[in-house]
Amino acid sequence: MTPETKARQQIDQKLGQAGWFIQDMKQLNLAAGLGVAVREYPTDSGPADYVLFVNRRAVGVIEAKKDSAGENLTVAEAQTERYATANLKWRKDNTPLRFLFEATGQIIRFTDNADPAPRSREIFHFFKPETLDAWLAQPDTLRRRLAEQMPVLPERNLRDCQISAVTGLERSLALDKPHALVHMATGAGKTFTAITSVYRLLKFGGAKRILFLVDTRNLGKQAHQEFMAYTPPDDGRKFTELYNVQRLASPNIDPHSQVCISTIQRMYSILSGEPIDESAEDVSLSEVQQTAKQEKFVRYNPAVPVETFDFIIIDECHRSIYNLWKQVLDYFDASLIGLTATPDKRTFGFFNENIVAEYTYEQSVADGVNVGYDVYEIETEITQKGAELKAKEWVDHRDRQTRKKRWGETEEDTAYTGKELDRSVVNVSQIRKVIQAMKTAVETQIFPTRKETPKTLIFAKTDSHADDIINILREVYGQGNAFCKKVTYRAEEDAESILSSFRNDYNPRIAVTVDMIATGTDVKPLEVLLFMRDVRSRGYYEQMKGRGVRSLDGDSLKRVSNSAEGAKTRFVLIDAVGVEKSLKTESRPLEKKPGVALKDLLQGVAMGSRDDDTVLSLANRLLRLAKQLDDKAQVRIEKASGGIPMAELGKGLIAALNPDAIVQAALATARAKGxxxxxxxLLPEEIEAARAERVAAACAPFDQPALRDEIESARREREQLIDHINLDQVTFSGFSEQAEAQAKAVIQSFADYLKQHKDEIAALDFFYQQPYQRRTLTFDMIEDLHERLSKPPLMLTTERLWNAYARVRATQVKGSDSKRQLTDLVSLVRFALGLDGELKPFADEVDKRFQAWIFRHNAQRGTAFAPEQTEWLRLMKEHIASSCSISRDDFDYAELADKGGLQKAWGLFGKELDGLMKEMSEELVA
Known part of the structure; x- marks a missing residue:
């Protein structure tokens, strides 16, 4: 058999599988079926190898070549074109044929001449006649619709990075690029972005069906939920009310489905004929080692022809598509769209370096979409060096699968390394030491103000290892079963319900997993990740880290972690196995210098330290601090920076180091110089000069000492150091000479400040002026004075001043054991100025004045206030004691509102009320 004849036989076989009737010219019968392929059809350019007829109409041509011509098959395109434009014998219509194929027994290339810029592409198999018939019935091809008919994207409810991704993808598709990569950081909304594109491709692009490919069943379920929740911007109905979405659980694709969600494992099973193990869909393919014996090649399936999908969206495309399973993507004639947070060189190569959108982890932190992270290391001797069990030692021997134990002697000396831990040897002490170290670190250094354990995820090596960790966690923390749970595919409890509780409820506080939560699963309240397993894959490690990066608002975080204050600002990666050092990761912590104080970073930048580590560390601190500060501190910093908010200062530092922007700046500088x-x-020195200029501009605000001082001051106001480590004991009770000297210094600095600033501060003006002008004292004035005194360098809080006077003038100070109120500052100022001979709580003075006032008032009236009126006057007096005054608006506060508020008070006092309030505010405070 000649090579040409063998190739023709294989082409005939493939055409038959796709539903074509193959005929020689002598047996021509166009009524045989919808699609007929006629061999050696005569044309005025010679006989064409095959002419394709659909519904008796000539629509295409196949140029057949022997297999050895496969590598040069594009050379045959001119020959195919010649037959397509030739006159066919017995054909009345001489319009050029639309569908052009070149084929050997192994390779098929196809061109649709109705496309805007017809371009041949390789396809796995011939199309069915029904497909060509449907394409002929459409006024435009899919590629023409993508190039010419896609409307402008509505930007409402979309982040900038999502807008960039959708528009970038549509530009790529309009240019008929077969592969496109969307690189978006975890938490930036990749799935939402993808669904937005799917909706537009179906509605405006006229796509027939789209495959959404995932690599675990859990991720498929998650994607399906997002499709059900999605509401397009131009229609009030949900996506699933507009289009049929099928989550594939069998080999049968619903002919009416427009979106099909499937694991790559299941699709591989359908196309290879290899039965699927249902549990295989629960494990990420990056964790599966495929052996040569397991390999099955994908073959044509008439029930799922190559034209089944117009687009394939590959979620988390960094993981599963480069080895055996790549055949699934090769099979379908579809544009491939990859979504990933962690691309590597293989990813860029597979997608032809066509990155249509790029949104990095560092950018997402700067925008507040994600949070930065710190790395905390735990090392133990056995983790580092291993250990040795001597022969004849009596130890437990445990079956790996059943976990049944027997007590017996070791047969020989057994030395093991840290890498063998929890596989061949389990050292319970090693696990316990790591857990104890984590507990201590979290409680004393990482989250010292928390009353409950932050939501924590622990990555274990194996299911058995996870069980050991669970048992020791409950022991070390002294907690019950609900406190920590195992979340793996083999867990006896329903993994989904545990995961839901971990995400939304108080318990469990800690989850232990092997791989189920390693990728793609959102648990936003997560604040601690403990690695007790090493990871070889760079991309997989990045995905595991990605579980902690999601930002979360303060109210949502507080719902599951009651003592959390404010929004989630970071997470901490605790490395107990050297995973951070064992490989080079794509995204590094923004915090490059966790041991360097913020004030030193600020000073370093001001002095000219502009290396990446310093600049990124400062950016991370500023972004984190910006989320923690109140509005007053934010305003002060913005004022000191010349109008730049704290978060923008941090973002500016990150943006200054953007490599692409640096290159563009260098190019612009070169152009300006001609x-x-x-x-x-570009020369290295040109790039470095551009970087230096950008970084200098971003660092310029920090040249101002006032800004540096304001930022450091704000940090000190916000943070407290809680020392749980150093235990104290009483060695002496009483004031020492040194303590008394310090107290005198505090009092002197207070007196000096009052004298120096009496003309600047309204509250001091009140005390230095004539008695009648004192009556303008307000709580705002006291609050302003308190803020000025308590800030560095004075640090003269009301409590500290009171204690100093108690040490030095004990006989003149009353109420040292009572809780301080802000208004006690009034008493401190009066005492310091000599207006009062005794220092006592402001509320006590108000009480004394109230008794005198009400006695005098009753005497002047001739009749005493009624009991209910007196009770209300006492309530008003209590408010004055804590706020310096009272007005109608104050009746909205709880202690007054609960008793009936302004309406009740007006009913008791009538028109007298306003006069009484004014009189009390003056008499009780003056």
Whole structure:
């Protein structure tokens, strides 16, 4: 058999599988079926190898070549075109044929001449006649619709990075690029972005069906939920009310489905004929080692032809598509759209370096979409060095599968390394030491103010290892079963319900997993990740880290972690196995210098330290601090920076180091000098000069000492150091000479401040002026004075001043054991100025004045206030004691509102009320 004849036989077989009737010219019968392929059809250019007829109409041509011509098959395109434009014998219509194929027994290339810029592409198999018939019935091809008919994207409810991704993808599709990569950081809304594109491709692009490919069943379920929740911007109905979405659980694709969600494992099973193990869909393919014996090649399935899908969206495309399972993507004639947070070189290569959108982890932190992270290391001797069990030692021997134990002697000396822990040898002490170290670190250094354990995820090596960790966790923390749970595919409890509780409820506080929560699963309240397993795959490690990066608002975090204050600002990666050092990761912590104080970073930048580590560390601190500060502190910093908010200062530092922007700046500088440069010909010194200029501009605000001081001051106001480590004991009770000297210094600095600033501060003006002008004292004035005194360098809080006077003038100070109120500052100022001979709580003075006032008032009236009126006057007096005054608006506060508020008070006092309030505010405070 000649090579040409063998190739023709294979082409005939493939055409038959796709539903074509193959005929020689002599047996021509166009009524045989919908699609007929006629061999050696005569044309005025010679006989065509095959002419394709659909519904008796000539629509296409196949140029057949022997297999050895496969590598040069594109050379045959001119020959195919010649037959397509030739006159066919017995054909009345001489319009050029639309569908052009070149084929060997192994390779098929196809061109649709109705496309805007017809371009051949390789396809796995011939199309069915019904497909060509449907395409002929459409006024435009899919590629023409993508190039010419896609409307402008509505930007409402979309983040900038999502807008960039959708528009970038549509530009790529309009240019008929077969592969496109969307690189978006975890938490930036990749799935939401993808669904937005799917909706537009179905509605405006006229796509027939789209495959959404995932690599675990859990991720498929998650994607399906997002499709059900999605409401398009131009229609009030949910996506699933507009289009049929099928989550594939069998080999049968619903002919009416427009979106099909499937694991790549199941699709591989359908196309290879290899039965699927249902549990295989629960494990990420990055964790599965495929052996040569397991390999099955994908073959044509008439029930799922190659044209089944117009687009394939590959979620988390960094993981599963480069080995055996790549055949699934090769099979379908579809544009491939990859979504990933962690691309590597293989990813860029597979997608032809066509990155249609890029949104990095560092950018997402700057925008507040994600949070930064710190790395905390735990090392133990056995983790580092291993250990040795001597022969004849009596130890437990445990079956790996059943976990049944027997007590017996070791047969020989057994030395093991840290890498063998929890596989061949389990050292319970090693697990316990790591857990105890984590507990201590979290409680004393990482989250010292928390009353409950922050939501924590622990990555274990194996299911058995996870069980050991669970048992020791409950022991070390002294907690019950609800406190920590195992979340793996083999867990006896329903993994989904545990995961839901971990995400939304108080318990469990800690989850232990092997791989189920390693990728793609959102648990936003997560604040601690403990690695007790090493990870070889760079991308997989990045995905595991990604579980902690999601930002979360303060109210949502507080719902599951009651003592959390404010929004989630970071997470901490606790490395107990050297995972951070064992490989080079793509995204590094923004915090490059966790041991360097903020004030030193600020000073370093001001002095000219502009290396990446310093600049990124400062950016991370500023972004984190910006989320913690109140509005007053934010305003002060913005004022000191010349109008730049704290978060923008941090973002500016990150943006200054953007490599692409640096290159563009260098090119612009070269152009301005009249020098022609491309990215490839830029000199290193030109790039460095551009970087230096950008970084200098971003660092310029920190040249101002006032800004540096304001930022450091704000940090000190916000943070407290809680020392749980150093235990104290009483060695002496009483004031020492040194303590008394310090107290005198505090009092003196207070007196000096009052004298120096009496003309600047309204509250001091009140005390220095004539008695009648004192009556303008307000709580705002006291609050302003308190803020000025308590800030560095004075640090003269009301409590500290009171204690100083108690040490030095004990006989003149009353109420040292009572809780301080802000208004006690009034008493402190009066005492310091000599207006009062005794220092006592402001509320006590108000009480004394109230007794005198009400006695005098009753005497002047001739009749005493009624009991209910007296009770209300006492309530008003209590408010004055804590706020310096009272007005109608104050009746909205709880202690007054609960008793009936302004309406009740007006009913008791009538028109007298306003006069009484004014009189009390003056008499009780003055």
């Amino acid at each position: 020098i022609t440069r491309s990215e490839d010909t």
